[in-house]
Amino acid sequence: MSLPAARDKFRSFLTRRGLRATSQRLAIFDAAFTQGEHFTADQLLASARALDDSVSRATIYRTLPIMTESALLREVDIGSGEKFYRSNRDGARTQLAQVVCLDCAKIFEISAPFMEWYGSTVSSKLGLTPVSQRLQVSARCDAFRATGTCPRRG
Amino acid sequence: MSLPAARDKFRSFLTRRGLRATSQRLAIFDAAFTQGEHFTADQLLASARALDDSVSRATIYRTLPIMTESALLREVDIGSGEKFYRSNRDGARTQLAQVVCLDCAKIFEISAPFMEWYGSTVSSKLGLTPVSQRLQVSARCDAFRATGTCPRRG
DNA sequence: CTGCCTGCAAACTCTTTGCACGAAT
């Protein structure tokens, strides 16, 4: 999905929800959508300010949940203090598991369709309805342990 | 495992690591081990103080990682701001998945042995060695949504 | 005795919120 097309989707999502299409929200959206990898609120603030230097940290935090609810952005919480985000360029895919490398500080995402089945099965036995599920693997980098450097390391 | 037996294991773990068996550490351990459910650092502080009122919050936070490394305690991070802990009364079991009820604020744990297999399979393809994995389902309580009350709710 | 451990309080990180001004509809 191209940026203009995605931005239009975001605009209409805002309108549908009775929210205003402010220049800050659009700048934040553009920054998020053109971000390559997973990013933090702080990195998003820097990118958004490059497009519109009036963007404040508060508005970043107020806009992130809006973008998440629009499904144009996904939140990825790997339990590391700060949350990560990633734009949903390819639309609603199947469920993703995360493999987090503790040496490379990198997040790999892998399709895990069985996760949804597992969530439903297990929830119904408890009288619950699943809302979301996450599967995460923490791992160490073999190359890093062997050579002291990892090709993926920043 | 009985409390005295568990406490002995903790003592010998401390010695093996060159750490001192202070009265505070032992009180915190006893409090953790006799806690019934999942508990937070704050709840542990209250319980430990009931046994030894000299225990401080700082020592709770300094002792939790020690107990976790001794494998007598497990950390359960459901991504809710504060971490939960649970004593490992039954020794090293199979991998557990968590089902978190958003209405009841309760954590159910379910054996999920396939998680370990998944972690290894997926990691090796990336040149990684798995350290840990977690599988969590967030869910809403059917009873609560229907009647406004949940039998499990506190 | 030595130096690891402690309580206290302040610092820290990430996120949220109250307020008065400013801009979208």
Next chain:
DNA sequence: ATTCGTGCAAAGAGTTTGCAGGCAG
């Protein structure tokens, strides 16, 4: 014109840390 949205700065929650004194080995 209305209201919703904004930046600023302060508050908040949970956890960590520097320091001077205390107790285990």
